Amino acid sequence: MKNKTNKVLGLLLFISAFVFVGCEDDATDFDRPLTITEKVAILESQEWLLKGFEESVMHTFSNGERFTYYAVNNEFTEDAIPGTEDYTISGDLLTMDFHFGNVKTYELVFSCNNTIVEFYSAGILQSTLYQRNSNYQSCL
Structure with a gap:
């Protein structure tokens, strides 16, 4: 009986060690900062509402172009x-050309499970976008 108990305890110890090591590795990957390529991929995969104009201005990003949509009667x-x-x-930054020599470079900061993105230029917050149809309000 003692032999069986030792085997069961040994098996449980092995499984526990395996699970904890596996969780630690996953947490490390989850906590690592996003690359600029990953940030742009998130931007390009969603529709984004402009803070302060959430019901009337939406942006989408696709293949190097930002598109703007307006709402009419609360429908985009x-x-x-x-x-x-x-x-x-540009390196770790996103550079936007607003035309006529108006070019800005931004650091993108994502939060709230990537449902909020802030655009910083020279360390100053320039604009904030919220992912459309997400629960970003729970983070405000």
Whole structure:
């Protein structure tokens, strides 16, 4: 009987060690900062509402262009307004060309499980976007 108990305890100890080591590795990956490529991929996979104008202005990002949509009677139009802003990756930053020599470089800071993104230029917050149809309000 003692032999069986030792085997069961040994097995439980082995399983516990395996589980804890596995969890530690996953947590490390989860806590690592996003790369600029991962940040842009998140931007490009969602629709984003402009803070302060959540019910009337929405942006989407696709293949180096930012599109802007306006809402009519609280419904966003299917077509973006004419004109886009180009964006590129510059090192760890996102550079946007607003045309006519107006170029800004931003550090992107994601929070709230990647449902809020803040655009910083030279350390100063320039704008905030909220992921459309997310629970970003729970983080405000």
